[in-house]
Amino acid sequence: xxxxxxxxxxxxxxxxxxxxxxxxxxxxxxxxxxxxxxxxxxxxxxxxxxxxxxxxxxxxxxxxxxxxxxxxxxxxxxxxxxxxxxxxxxxxxxxxxxxxxxxxxxxxxxxxxxxxxxxxxxxxxxxxxxxxxxxxxxxxxxxxxxxxxxxxxxxxxxxxxxxxxxxxxxxxxxxxxxxxxxxxxxxxxxxxxxxxxxxxxxxxxxxxxxxxxxxxxxxxxxxxxxxxxxxxxxxxxxxxxxxxxxxxxxxxxxxxxxxxxxxxxxxxxxxxxxxxxxxxxxxxxxxxxxxxxxxxxxxxxxxxxxxxxxxxxxxxxxxxxxxxxxxxxxxxxxxxxxxxxxxxxxxxxxxxxxxxxxxxxxxxxxxxxxxxxxxxxxxxxxxxxxxxxxxxxxxxxxxxxxxxxxxxxxxxxxxxxxxxxxxxxxxxxxxxxxxxxxxxxxxxxxxxxxxxxxxxxxxxxxxxxxxxxxxxxxxxxxxxx
Ligand code: ADP
Numbered sequence: 190x191x192x193x194x195x196x197x198x199x200x201x202x203x204x205x206x207x208x209x210x211x212x213x214x215x216x217x218x219x220x221x222x223x224x225x226x227x228x229x230x231x232x233x234x235x236x237x238x239x240x241x242x243x244x245x246x247x248x249x250x251x252x253x254x255x256x257x258x259x260x261x262x263x264x265x266x267x268x269x270x271x272x273x274x275x276x277x278x279x280x281x282x283x284x285x286x287x288x289x290x291x292x293x294x295x296x297x298x299x300x301x302x303x304x305x306x307x308x309x310x311x312x313x314x315x316x317x318x319x320x321x322x323x324x325x326x327x328x329x330x331x332x333x334x335x336x337x338x339x340x341x342x343x344x345x346x347x348x349x350x351x352x353x354x355x356x357x358x359x360x361x362x363x364x365x366x367x368x369x370x371x372x373x374x375x376x377x378x379x380x381x382x383x384x385x386x387x388x389x390x391x392x393x394x395x396x397x398x399x400x401x402x403x404x405x406x407x408x409x410x411x412x413x414x415x416x417x418x419x420x421x422x423x424x425x426x427x428x429x430x431x432x433x434x435x436x437x438x439x440x441x442x443x444x445x446x447x448x449x450x451x452x453x454x455x456x457x458x459x460x461x462x463x464x465x466x467x468x469x470x471x472x473x474x475x476x477x478x479x480x481x482x483x484x485x486x487x488x489x490x491x492x493x494x495x496x497x498x499x500x501x502x503x504x505x506x507x508x509x510x511x512x513x514x515x516x517x518x519x520x521x522x523x524x525x526x527x528x529x530x531x532x533x534x535x536x537x538x539x540x541x542x543x544x545x546x547x548x549x550x551x552x553x554x555x556x557x558x559x560x561x562x563x564x565x566x567x568x569x570x571x572x573x574x575x576x577x578x579x580x581x582x583x584x585x586x587x588x589x590x591x592x593x594x595x596x597x598x599x600x601x602x603x604x605x606x607x608x609x610x611x612x613x614x615x616x617x618x619x620x621x622x623x624x625x626x627x628x629x630x631x632x633x634x635x636x637x638x639x640x641x642x643x644x645x646x647x648x649x650x651x652x653x654x655x656x657x658x659x660x661x662x663x664x665x666x667x668x669x670x
Pocket of ligand 1: 332333334335359360361362391392393395396397399400411412413414415416417419
């Protein structure tokens, strides 16, 4: 039985959840404690108590702690990648990449502890100076989804701690194993009791406390748009003052392929962006917007490559596409594939659920490619969150840009072109937080800001030094010597 970590102690919950391997549903990964409301409240009490001691540690000691966490993640890369593949279904190459990223993020923020920025301004009043400093905000609730069970917690927890805040971490119900191992690694850094707390469990049982506890100062959330709205409403309505909140939600990311694109590069970007990590990335390229002149060549090249993406057990080294995360997500993917056909798009590859691979029962789905899709179809407007992509044929670059921007989302967007002029125009014109030129829409660096526009995100960017915008509060001091 894997326990919650509250106030520096491992504690059993009010109930137990069992976690299964989506590549082989007979394989039970473990039994995980589900926290009660009272335990979640105890976590906030402990996090609030720990603020003073954590602040007293000072930047060097905090930096050393985060550095040791990063080192352990990196040293255990193979073991953690295996757990991630087993629990979430991410194929090993993707899982190894995620573990590396989680380790690098802790290392980056270990450095940031010692680089807390400030500013000195001249005052309009003679003799006076104005000093601008950054302080911790307080207790941060960290709520994360299942699709990056190590990297997303890392990119919220590491900056929260680096800038002197304390954390109550609630991972997604489907991936307690990765969350527990991360907590175990953090526990070995011997932070003050309560500086970091893990409360696993159901959002139905403890969601209310996680969003409304009067001791929390901020909520950093990644997940669905519907839950994001609930977080925002709770943060604004919270008794005892509004909480700060940061939301990362969905995407419907376009990859534009222009007349002058290198088709080999475009196909590599599309295959990676649409299908790697089983398409379960908020930055996945689910809309492939291709100009008329190269459309048929692009589709033919995709069809030639798709059979090379082997579907199977995420831990099999030959596998490129692991299973979908669970039965509910698989049903949603299959529903969307059927909807696309009813809407009039042509399914030219894949889209079949497979009940068993090599005798292992799992949530397998072959990567699906539609052609003849039009921008207004629901499969081109709504986030599917599976290995499903639709090709939209457009006349020219101008139409491509208009179609690329025609969704409620704006997380990531890509363009494949060999023209510097076109690249510059798309870089300016794409309504997205991140723009990729001749690169997949998914896959970002651990030290660069991450986030989107329109319905994809709310609040300051995550990662890199931009994380300080959310995880610190500014103080302006006037000094008359
Ligand atoms: P996903 O489709 O990625 O599972 P969700 O928005 O349902 O997206 O879940 C993302 C995270 O938000 C999960 O950790 C989930 O437990 C949590 N969550 C869902 N509903 C609530 C809620 N009402 N209060 C707090 N957390 C919630």
